[in-house]
Amino acid sequence: xxxxxxxxxxxxxxxxxxxxxxxxxxxxxxxxxxxxxxxxxxxxxxxxxxxxxxxxxxxxxxxxxxxxxxxxxxxxxxxxxxxxxxxxxxxxxxxxxxxxxxxxxxxxxxxxxxxxxxxxxxxxxxxxxxxxxxxxxxxxxxxxxxxxxxxxxxxxxxxxxxxxxxxxxxx
Numbered sequence: 483x484x485x486x487x488x489x490x491x492x493x494x495x496x497x498x499x500x501x502x503x504x505x506x507x508x509x510x511x512x513x514x515x516x517x518x519x520x521x522x523x524x525x526x527x528x529x530x531x532x533x534x535x536x537x538x539x540x541x542x543x544x545x546x547x548x549x550x551x552x553x554x555x556x557x558x559x560x561x562x563x564x565x566x567x568x569x570x571x572x573x574x575x576x577x578x579x580x581x582x583x584x585x586x587x588x589x590x591x592x593x594x595x596x597x598x599x600x601x602x603x604x605x606x607x608x609x610x611x612x613x614x615x616x617x618x619x620x621x622x623x624x625x626x627x628x629x630x631x632x633x634x635x636x637x638x639x640x641x642x643x644x645x646x647x648x649x650x651x652x653x
Contacts, residue, residue, distance in 0.1 A: 522610070526630065526642055529601045534569030543577040566608070570601035580620060594618040594626055602630070621645075 509517040535552025536542060542550070556567035575593060583589040598616045605611045617629045632640045 522632065522640060523642060525605070525610070526602070526632070529568055529605070530570050530572065530598060530630075530644065532569035533573045534567060534571050534601065536571060536574060540571065540574055543574060566604040568601075568604075571597045572601075580624070580626060591618045591620060591626065594628060598628060598630060602632075605632070 509520075511517050532553065533551035535556060536550040538550075540550070542548070551569075551573060552567075553569060556569075559565040559567055572594065574597070575590065578590060580590045581587060583592065595616045595618045598618075599614075602614050602616070606613060611632045611634050613633045615631045615633075617631075619627050619629070621627050628644045630642045630644065632642070634640070
């Protein structure tokens with residue numbers, strides 16, 4: 483059963499994730515080589531912090547725009563470089579209010595969890611991890627955090643806490 487490697491670099495994000503911009507930098511070891519000790523966390527950061535292409539039926543956050551975002555490199559990604567489309571649709575929630583489960587459009591927490599699951603599924607498909615679980619929590623009136631627990635067979639699970647996933651991002 484072949485497994486696919488994750489990126490061999492570490493990108494360090496600033497502490498405001500994923501506001502409207504994220505500053506990333508190369509992390510180098512003292513000998514000048516790239517630090518790959520956090521490659522999985524970096525790959526997850528890219529998967530969640532990059533805007534996935536919205537579907538034709540997805541409600542866009544800006545009613546005056548037809549920009550479905552996404553990355554041009556996702557076009558034919560599998561054919562060209564044996565890859566998969568990267569990113570999450572978390573950006574679609576940018577101007578939404580945090581809605582409860584009883585809301586007509588459904589729970590925002592459920593939407594956050596589903597968008598993270600969609601972004602993480604390629605990691606299972608490519609055997610980068612064996613499984614994962616996502617727990618989104620409403621921290622206060624205008625904030626959602628998410629815990630992502632990644633399982634890699636018999637190894638200790640990796641827990642990544644994404645805070646300020648949602649922080650007054652409404653209009």
